[in-house]
Every structure is written in structure tokens, then in C-alpha cells.
Amino acid sequence: METRFSDDALLRTFDLVPGYQTNRTSRLPPHSFYGLWWVKFCDYLRCQIIPAFYAEEPAWYHVMQFLSLTGWAGMMITMVMLISKRLDMYLPPTFRTNRLLTVSSLCLLSVSAISTSIIMFYAKLDESSPKQTPQMSWSTELAGAACIFELIAALLLLTVS
Numbered sequence: 080m081e082t083r084f085s086d087d088a089l090l091r092t093f094d095l096v097p098g099y100q101t102n103r104t105s106r107l108p109p110h111s112f113y114g115l116w117w118v119k120f121c122d123y124l125r126c127q128i129i130p131a132f133y134a135e136e137p138a139w140y141h142v143m144q145f146l147s148l149t150g151w152a153g154m155m156i157t158m159v160m161l162i163s164k165r166l167d168m169y170l171p172p173t174f175r176t177n178r179l180l181t182v183s184s185l186c187l188l189s190v191s192a193i194s195t196s197i198i199m200f201y202a203k204l205d206e207s208s209p210k211q212t213p214q215m216s217w218s219t220e221l222a223g224a225a226c227i228f229e230l231i232a233a234l235l236l237l238t239v240s
Contacts, residue, residue, distance in 0.1 A: 116144070139203060146196035153189030154229060157182055179236045186233030190226045197222060 118134040120127050131144070160166050160182050167175055174181045197219060 139199065143196050143199055146192045146199070150189050150192030150196060153185050153192060154225065157185045157189060157229070157232075160185070179239055183233040183236035186229045186236065190230045190233065193222055194226050197226075 116131055117128050118131050120129070131140070156166070160178075167178065170178075170181065
């Protein structure tokens with residue numbers, strides 16, 4: 080049975096990304112696969128999944144995690160603010176009066192964070208293996224579509240307010 084194994088730490092980072100394969104195989108465990116939020120370490124007997132924060136990654140990896148978390152949290156807060164007014168009590172009075180401007184600003188912040196994390200991810204991927212071209216995965220396409228729709232919503236809210 081062949082398992083995917085890459086000797087370069089940066090290439091291991093992308094082994095769990097859907098749609099991207101390193102095309103390197105080996106029959107020798109132990110090995111590890113890095114995802115955005117977890118690391119899967121496998122040895123001869125079993126595999127363990129630990130949070131990625133406790134593993135040894137480069138600093139850009141933590142920046143990408145922070146940008147991803149900020150973007151998706153901003154998107155969820157924006158959706159809640161558009162649907163209900165429950166979060167209005169936590170806003171300062173200045174932001175309450177310009178509610179649509181606040182929501183559109185959160186939309187723009189979220190779009191910027193998500194698109195920056197995608198650009199950063201693929202830039203590091205191209206830097207680590209310039210000969211291999213990654214396939215765009217469905218999750219990246221959905222994130223890109225979410226960015227486009229959220230940007231349109233932010234622009235519409237800016238014109239209304």
C-alpha cells in the first residue's frame with residue numbers, strides 16, 4: 080500500500096488541500112499531512128490528529144489561519160447583522176446610526192481577509208513548487224464566489240446608505 084509522503088515541509092502543508100496532489104509517493108511511514116486547522120501525524124501503527132497551532136509551521140501559516148478565521152467570522156457576523164438586529168446593542172452609538180455602512184464595512188473587511196488568504200496560499204504554493212500547477216479545488220471556488228457576492232452586497236449597501 081502506497082502512502083503519500085513528501086520530504087519538503089512546505090509540500091506537506093498542501094497534501095490535505097482538496098484538489099492538490101504532490102505526486103510524490105513513498106512506502107515509508109511516518110509522515111504527516113497539514114490542513115488549515117489540523118495536522119495528521121501517522122506512524123507504523125496509527126494516525127493522530129492534533130490542532131495545527133501546536134505543530135511546527137512557518138509564520139505565514141499562522142497568518143493565513145488568522146486571515147481565514149477573520150474573513151469567515153466577518154462573513155457570519157455580517158449575515159447575522161443583515162438578518163436581525165440582535166448585535167446592535169453591542170455596537171457603539173456611532174455605528175448604530177450608520178448601520179448599513181457598518182455592515183458594508185464588515186463585508187469589505189471579510190472579502191479582503193478571505194481573498195488575501197487565498198492569494199497568499201497560492202503564492203506560497205507556487206513559490207514552493209514552481210514546476211507543479213495546483214488544481215483549483217471546490218472549496219477555493221466557493222470561497223471566491225463568496226468573496227464576489229459579499230463584495231457586491233457591500234457595494235449595494237454603500238449605495239443605499
